[in-house]
Amino acid sequence: MQYEQLGDHYVVRLDEGEEVLWTLRRFLVEHDILAGRFMAWGTFRGLRLQHNRPVAGRYEPRVVDLEGPLEVASLLGNISTLDDEPVLHAHVTVGDAAWRTYSGHLASGTVGPTLEVVVKVLPRALHRFWNDRLHVAVLDPEEAPEEAERLEAWP
Amino acid sequence: MQYAKYGADYVLRLDEGEEVVESLRRFLVDRDIMAGYFVAWGAFSRLKLAYYQPDVGEYKERTFNQQLEIASLLGNIACLNGLPAIHAHLTAGDDEFRTYSGHLVEGTVRPMLEVFVTPLPGELHRIRSARTSLAVLEPGVAPEVLETIGVERCTIP
Numbered sequence: 112m113q114y115e116q117l118g119d120h121y122v123v124r125l126d127e128g129e130e131v132l133w134t135l136r137r138f139l140v141e142h143d144i145l146a147g148r149f150m151a152w153g154t155f156r157g158l159r160l161q162h163n164r165p166v167a168g169r170y171e172p173r174v175v176d177l178e179g180p181l182e183v184a185s186l187l188g189n190i191s192t193l194d195d196e197p198v199l200h201a202h203v204t205v206g207d208a209a210w211r212t213y214s215g216h217l218a219s220g221t222v223g224p225t226l227e228v229v230v231k232v233l234p235r236a237l238h239r240f241w242n243d244r245l246h247v248a249v250l251d252p253e254e255a256p257e258e259a260e261r262l263e264a265w266p
Numbered sequence: 267m268q269y270a271k272y273g274a275d276y277v278l279r280l281d282e283g284e285e286v287v288e289s290l291r292r293f294l295v296d297r298d299i300m301a302g303y304f305v306a307w308g309a310f311s312r313l314k315l316a317y318y319q320p321d322v323g324e325y326k327e328r329t330f331n332q333q334l335e336i337a338s339l340l341g342n343i344a345c346l347n348g349l350p351a352i353h354a355h356l357t358a359g360d361d362e363f364r365t366y367s368g369h370l371v372e373g374t375v376r377p378m379l380e381v382f383v384t385p386l387p388g389e390l391h392r393i394r395s396a397r398t399s400l401a402v403l404e405p406g407v408a409p410e411v412l413e414t415i416g417v418e419r420c421t422i423p
Contacts (some may be wrong), residue, residue: 113404113405113406113407114405114406115388115390115405115406115407117301117386117387117388117390118386118387118388120386122301122342122386122390122403122405123405124402124403124404124405150303150340152340152341152342152353152354152355154318154320156320180317180318180319180320180321182317182318182355182367182368182369183355184338184355184356184357184367184368185337185338185340185355185356185357185367187340204337204338204357204365204367205367206315206317206357206366206367206368207317208317208319208326210315210317210328210366210367210368212357212365212366212367223320224320224398224400225400225402225403227342227353227403229303229342229386
């Protein structure tokens with residue numbers, strides 16, 4: 112992995128064999144990034160996609176393993192924290208050699224030969240909380256304390 | 267093509283018949299944008315996609331001579347051989363809602379393409395790898411190292 116900071120963005124290159132979520136998560140921890148969004152370009156050697164099926168009011172994950180090489184057509188993700196640890200939520204569409212596409216929640220992916228990632232950092236922590244009923248870590252955007260006060264004072 | 271600046275971003279409109287890669291490159295040179303990324307919406311009358319085969323070290327290409335709607339088009343901008351270069355991937359849908367995905371080689375706009383470009387401050391370079399023939403993105407390489415290995419730098423305004 113190799114990276115550079117450009118203003119409030121980081122540009123990161125992942126290399127052959129690196130697991131995308133694990134590698135990015137380690138990068139976020141090292142740089143104390145607690146909120147943001149990212150997009151990526153590149154190729155996966157192997158990819159695990161997840162589809163969440165609603166079953167009796169909660170969501171049950173079903174996974175599929177795809178063998179590459181798979182060209183990333185779109186990889187969009189967000190960054191937040193769960194129990195004070197950064198977590199990634201990313202959805203991906205990939206294309207195969209026959210130009211067919213597969214889409215879903217990114218469960219894991221092995222890079223090969225490269226994945227280029229542009230991360231935009233947001234200025235304060237964004238939290239998730241585990242919801243046991245839905246079986247989902249729910250995003251919980253909240254106003255900054257000073258902003259909340261300002262909105263409170265709004266006539 | 268028509269464009270304007272909105273805050274730090276640029277909003278562009280490409281018109282019927284324009285070639286997307288060429289038009290964007292011309293815009294980037296005009297505005298001295300050497301690093302950044304973009305998102306686009308619109309449709310193509312002709313599209314050439316590529317798929318990288320890591321084991322062969324070559325791209326395989328396919329040209330679609332039909333009207334295709336862009337489902338997603340994301341690109342990044344870095345400097346290659348002293349000029350801004352775009353790297354974009356996309357998914358496009360046909361009139362039966364089937365989709366095709368890959369690396370963007372060429373696209374002829376019809377009737378329009380809307381592009382939002384976010385420039386990034388600083389330098390971002392690509393260096394052609396002799397082994398894989400890929401123009402590899404090299405974030406975080408110091409300017410003096412780039413000069414030592416003979417990389418032509420983009421001029422930053």
